[in-house]
Amino acid sequence: GQPRAALSLLYRGALAYWVTQRHVELGVEATEGECLRRCSAVATPETGRYFGRLTRAWQYTAYAGRTPGADEMQALCRQWDGHFRQAS
16 A cells, blocks of 8 residues: 555665675665666576566656556565575
């Protein structure tokens, strides 16, 4: 029921993964495009594609007020863990 909040959590969680687990340098001034380029450079192709979808969904929602459809939101939520789950 709150797609903006959900996308924000997914996007920020992915960034936290890149910084803490993959040691990608992302300064506070980095744009979404810069983050996508830097993270995709170290990602598997599948995770890079997912992170691209997530980044675009976040940008459309945050800046254009256009949230993804229900199917895309469900897919982004369901697939997140498969790309960013931290091993215990």
